[in-house]
Amino acid sequence: MIDSNRRARRERHGRFWFGTGLAEFLAAELKDSPERRIAAARLFAVSLIIATVSQSLHVPPLGALSLLVCLSYDAYANAGQSLAFGLRQLFYLFVTVLISVLALMLAGNDPWLMLSLSFAIMALALFHARLIAWPTGIALWYSIPVLYSPTTPDENLYHALWNIPVIGVLGLGSWTLVHLSIAPRDPRTLLIAGIADQLKAAETIFLGRLSDSEARRPRRASVKPSSIGLFGKLQTLLANSELLHVSIRRRHAAYLELLQEIDGLRQIALWLEQSLTEDYRAQPLTAEKRAVYAALQQACAILRQGFTNRQDLSDAVAALLDDEVLRRYAGTGQPTVLTAFWQALQRIAALMKRLHQPATDSDPAETETEPQTVYPAWLGYEFWQRHADSLQFGIKFSLGAILCMLIVQSLDWPDINTAIPTCLVAAQTSLGADYRLSLLRVGGAALGGACAYVYVWVFQSQFDSIIGFMLATAPFWALSAWITAGSERIAYLGRQLGFSFALFVLHDFGAVEDLFLPRDRVIGILLGLTVMGALDYALWPRRSAALARHHCIAALRTLAKLTVRLPDPGHLMSYTLPLRLAAEKDLAAAQDLLAHAVLEPDARQAGKMRERGVLRAIIRDASNLSALLLVRKRYRLLSGQQFDRFPEALQRHSRDFDAELAKTLAHTADVVAGEKAVDLYDADAIGQLLRQSYIRYHDIGSLPADLAMEWELRFLLDEQILNYLERLQIAASKSFPETSPGFTNR
Numbered sequence: 001m002i003d004s005n006r007r008a009r010r011e012r013h014g015r016f017w018f019g020t021g022l023a024e025f026l027a028a029e030l031k032d033s034p035e036r037r038i039a040a041a042r043l044f045a046v047s048l049i050i051a052t053v054s055q056s057l058h059v060p061p062l063g064a065l066s067l068l069v070c071l072s073y074d075a076y077a078n079a080g081q082s083l084a085f086g087l088r089q090l091f092y093l094f095v096t097v098l099i100s101v102l103a104l105m106l107a108g109n110d111p112w113l114m115l116s117l118s119f120a121i122m123a124l125a126l127f128h129a130r131l132i133a134w135p136t137g138i139a140l141w142y143s144i145p146v147l148y149s150p151t152t153p154d155e156n157l158y159h160a161l162w163n164i165p166v167i168g169v170l171g172l173g174s175w176t177l178v179h180l181s182i183a184p185r186d187p188r189t190l191l192i193a194g195i196a197d198q199l200k201a202a203e204t205i206f207l208g209r210l211s212d213s214e215a216r217r218p219r220r221a222s223v224k225p226s227s228i229g230l231f232g233k234l235q236t237l238l239a240n241s242e243l244l245h246v247s248i249r250r251r252h253a254a255y256l257e258l259l260q261e262i263d264g265l266r267q268i269a270l271w272l273e274q275s276l277t278e279d280y281r282a283q284p285l286t287a288e289k290r291a292v293y294a295a296l297q298q299a300c301a302i303l304r305q306g307f308t309n310r311q312d313l314s315d316a317v318a319a320l321l322d323d324e325v326l327r328r329y330a331g332t333g334q335p336t337v338l339t340a341f342w343q344a345l346q347r348i349a350a351l352m353k354r355l356h357q358p359a360t361d362s363d364p365a366e367t368e369t370e371p372q373t374v375y376p377a378w379l380g381y382e383f384w385q386r387h388a389d390s391l392q393f394g395i396k397f398s399l400g401a402i403l404c405m406l407i408v409q410s411l412d413w414p415d416i417n418t419a420i421p422t423c424l425v426a427a428q429t430s431l432g433a434d435y436r437l438s439l440l441r442v443g444g445a446a447l448g449g450a451c452a453y454v455y456v457w458v459f460q461s462q463f464d465s466i467i468g469f470m471l472a473t474a475p476f477w478a479l480s481a482w483i484t485a486g487s488e489r490i491a492y493l494g495r496q497l498g499f500s501f502a503l504f505v506l507h508d509f510g511a512v513e514d515l516f517l518p519r520d521r522v523i524g525i526l527l528g529l530t531v532m533g534a535l536d537y538a539l540w541p542r543r544s545a546a547l548a549r550h551h552c553i554a555a556l557r558t559l560a561k562l563t564v565r566l567p568d569p570g571h572l573m574s575y576t577l578p579l580r581l582a583a584e585k586d587l588a589a590a591q592d593l594l595a596h597a598v599l600e601p602d603a604r605q606a607g608k609m610r611e612r613g614v615l616r617a618i619i620r621d622a623s624n625l626s627a628l629l630l631v632r633k634r635y636r637l638l639s640g641q642q643f644d645r646f647p648e649a650l651q652r653h654s655r656d657f658d659a660e661l662a663k664t665l666a667h668t669a670d671v672v673a674g675e676k677a678v679d680l681y682d683a684d685a686i687g688q689l690l691r692q693s694y695i696r697y698h699d700i701g702s703l704p705a706d707l708a709m710e711w712e713l714r715f716l717l718d719e720q721i722l723n724y725l726e727r728l729q730i731a732a733s734k735s736f737p738e739t740s741p742g743f744t745n746r
Contacts, residue, residue, distance in 0.1 A: 029490040036485050038183045039075035043481035044474075045182060046070045047498060049174045051477065052470055054506050062163055064502040065144065066171035069137075071495040075485050077179055080187040080240030086176035089137060093168040096141040100160035103146060108153030118146055119402050122424070127394035131387060139398070140424045141167070147405045148417050187240035188248065194234045196304045198262045202269040203300035206341075209293050212281040231263050232584055251355055257573055258351040264572075264634045265344045271631045272337060275716055280709065288329040289706055292338050295320055299345045303352065312356035317349040329706070334698070335639040336710040343638040347569070392540040397423055399539075400532040407527065415520035422528025435599040438529045440492040445522045447493070448500025451476045452517075455505060476501050537601075544597035545611055549672060549735070551590035552618045556669035556728070558583040559622065562629045563661040565654070569637045576633060583626050590619050610734070617731045618672065625724040632717055639714075650693040657686045657718075664725050671732040683725065687718050 020028070047067055054063025073085060099121060107113040125138035145159035238259065242249035285293070299317050306313035321342060330336045377383045384391060400423035408417050422441065459472035480501065483494025504517050536542075558579050566575060594612055602608055636643070643651065660683040694700070700711050 025489075029486045030482070035076065036482075039485035040478070040481045042178050042182050043071060043075050043484055044478050045178045046174050047477035047481060047502075048470060048474065049178070050170055051473055051502065051506060052466065053170060055466060055469055062166050062170065063506040064499060066167045066174075067502040067506075068495065068499040069167060069171035070175040071480070071484050071498050073175055075481075078185040078187045078190060078237070078240055079180055080243045081236075082176055082179035082184075084240065084243050086172050089172050090168055092137050093141065093164060093172065096138050097160060097164050099138075100142055100145050100164065101157065103142075104153055104157045104160060108156065111150060114146070114150060114153075115402060115405075118142070119398050122398035122401060123391075123394040125394070126397055126424070127387075127390050130390040130393050139401075140421055143401055143420050143424060147401065147420050149414070150405065150409065186244070187237050188245055191234065191237040191241050192307050192310075194237060195259070195262055195307050198266045199300045199304040199307070201266050202341075203297055203304065205269040205273045206293050206297035206300065208273070209281075210285070210290065210297065212285075231259065232581060234259050234263070235581075253573075254351055254354050256577075258348065258355070260572060260577060261344060261348050261351065264630065265341065265348070267627055268337065268340055268344070268631050268634060271628070271717070272713070275713060275720075283705075286329070286706060289338075291325050292329050292342070295322075295325055296338070296341050296345065299349070303345070303348060306352060312353060314349040314353035314356075317345065317352075321346055321349070330640065330710075331707075334703075334707055334710070335635075335641040335714070336707070337635065337639060337713055338710075339640040340635050340638040343640075344634070389542070393542070396535060396539050397532070400528070400535050403535070404528050404531050407531070408524075413520075415517065416524035416527060418521050418524030419528035419531065422525050423532045435533075436596055437492060438533065439599075440490070441496050441525055442522070442529065444493040444496025445500045445525050448480075448497040449504070449519070449522060451479070451497065451501045452504035455501070473501075473505060544593045544600060545608065545615065548590040548593040548597065548615050548619075551586040551593070552615060552622065553669045553673045555583045555586035555590070555622050555626075556618075556665050556672065558586065559626055559629060560662040560665035560669070562626070562633065563658045563665070565643070565658055566633065566637060572633070572637070576630070580626070580630060583622075587619055587623050587626070590615065594619075614731050614734045618728060618735075621724050621727045621731065625721065625728070628717065628721050628724065632721065635714070635717065647693075647697060650690075650697055653686065653690040653693050657683065657690045660686050661721070661725065664729070668725075668728050668732045671729075672735050674735075684722050687722060691715055691718070 047070075050063050050066050050070065054066070073089075074081070077085060103114070103117050103121060107117050121142060122139040125142065129138070141164055145156050145163055149156060235256070238248070238252070238255055242252060248255060299320050302313050302317050302320065305311070306317075323342075326339060326342050330339055401420050404419040404423055405417075408414065408419060425437075425441070455472065455476065463469060463472050477498065480494050480498030483497060484491050486494065500521055503521060561579050562576065562583075564575075566572065594615060597603060597608075597612055600608075643654070646654075664683055694711065694714075698711070700708055703711070
């Protein structure tokens with residue numbers, strides 16, 4: 001109760017600042033770091049290049065738009081990511097030019113046909129952007145030449161043919177070249193560093209176990225638990241590396257399997273580190289067990305050295321991991337967690353050897369076959385039904401842009417046409433995210449306008465050359481770059497600051513005289529936000545908490561599929577990996593959505609606050625359960641279990657336990673969705689039957705203490721899974737407190 005009251009007070013006082021005060025928020029978001037300096041330097045260089053070229057070549061209006069484009073992209077991108085992003089956006093730019101020109105040629109002289117066609121084009125562009133989780137560039141770029149001045153189709157055709165390509169060359173070209181020139185980071189180096197960190201974590205845990213039983217134990221090095229999406233980040237680095245390095249592209253499947261094996265090793269090692277009690281750690285290690293731990297620790301060190309130096313040290317690891325050393329400890333037929341470590345490192349060493357061998361085009365492991373379909377999926381009804389939310393997203397924000405264009409034209413006030421791109425830029429994943437971005441957009445525009453007035457009153461009269469212009473505007477570009485280089489919680493404020501300032505000082509060639517521009521820009525933004533806010537709230541409102549609930553439901557249903565027993569380790573890639581990535585993606589999305597839910601109109605109601613607390617608990621417990629299910633799956637496959645040789649009764653109990661886990665998770669998802677009443681499944685009873693079967697079959701009571709403890713760890717893993725299942729069921733029962741009946745035991 002105390003924690004919930006404290007959380008409620010924190011949400012009330014820090015509603016707009018992510019649970020903190022304004023001073024704490026700014027101190028955290030404006031904090032200096034070496035990475036931020038590099039990112040800010042890149043954005044500063046891009047801004048200065050665009051401003052200088054814009055004034056030198058007399059293309060001022062396009063300079064501000066180019067600046068907005070480049071400030072909207074990731075300043076921390078590595079070399080591969082920068083190149084991929086630049087090429088992809090350039091392709092989309094050409095597509096936008098083609099679509100804009102065709103639309104103007106076909107319907108430019110018919111305003112109502114042009115409106116209808118533009119609505120459909122922008123809706124599909126926004127739908128596509130939402131579908132692939134990519135910036136809404138096509139819709140935004142289309143609106144600039146077509147909707148800004150719909151009464152002048154001939155001029156618009158000229159703008160579509162020349163303005164958009166100029167924006168691409170000036171904005172995208174400058175951004176890509178700067179990122180490839182200023183402290184470029186090779187994604188392969190980052191990938192290898194990530195692999196080395198994973199191996200270092202496992203090595204640290206093994207080294208800690210070797211020192212646990214010493215009389216004067218040294219202070220243990222802490223190992224951070226895996227964060228949500230860590231594996232996905234490494235997979236992204238792999239994709240970026242493939243763009244720059246052909247050798248990695250040819251070995252995609254091997255590298256992906258390697259990432260999975262190393263991540264699995266780290267997960268099991270972390271689970272062991274967190275599960276061992278202090279009393280057990282203090283027990284002396286037998287000589288056989290110490291030899292196994294020493295071999296594991298040395299193998300991790302050798303593999304880490306090999307990956308860091310790009311050397312094939314697999315033979316040294318194979319010689320170190322002699323199966324006879326493991327047999328002296330575990331014997332035969334006794335599954336142990338150390339056996340799982342042993343086999344995992346042997347598999348990693350085999351993959352290292354494979355990566356250093358010449359690639360062959362006929363290697364079956366490197367080729368993937370796509371299922372053949374008679375027609376594209378998007379021609380079927382199921383595709384549109386499954387992505388109905390994304391379609392509604394496109395329709396709603398496209399309609400907002402059309403309405404703003406009509407308002408601007410009816411008022412005959414072209415200087416407030418910033419309302420049109422505001423509707424497209426404010427297109428976010430949820431209502432709360434829309435509101436937060438709107439606040440940042442208004443704040444950035446106002447701050448940029450204030451900077452523009454300071455420039456006019458203080459600096460402009462002091463300089464009359466291009467060098468003077470660069471010196472006078474440099475502090476403002478630096479301020480915008482520094483804020484933009486922050487996290488996504490504040491970066492958009494910097495982007496709007498830079499755009500507002502650029503729109504003012506680059507509006508025309510030479511000195512600035514139109515002092516009304518910042519005022520009209522802010523008015524246009526407020527108009528766009530007002531129209532979009534009303535439309536967003538009235539038409540298919542996408543509540544952050546409701547979307548977070550849907551992602552939680554999807555994650556729970558995905559986790560239910562992770563309980564299936566796999567026949568061999570080869571299925572870890574084909575079956576487990578897609579499910580694991582899907583669950584991580586849903587849990588990460590739900591977590592982000594809850595951060596925006598506090599801004600929605602009824603966020604401070606007791607019921608909404610309680611709902612957010614329940615969803616946070618579900619996300620936390622589901623994430624922990626996901627890690628345990630992955631550990632359990634690898635333990636089964638690599639620990640030396642001979643499942644097909646077990647008695648029929650033991651195999652049946654194991655299958656029943658898996659089925660009960662899957663049924664419980666699926667039912668919990670239905671409860672969170674409000675589709676079923678709370679029904680507490682009793683998987684613990686089946687788990688006890690499975691445990692007794694293992695005890696009788698392996699005669700655990702007569703085993704040495706170390707091997708008996710191995711079985712206690714195996715049983716502890718199941719108990720931890722059951723504990724998280726129970727916590728998820730309790731949280732699910734609170735997700736609809738006004739309608740949920742009491743528990744029913746089964």
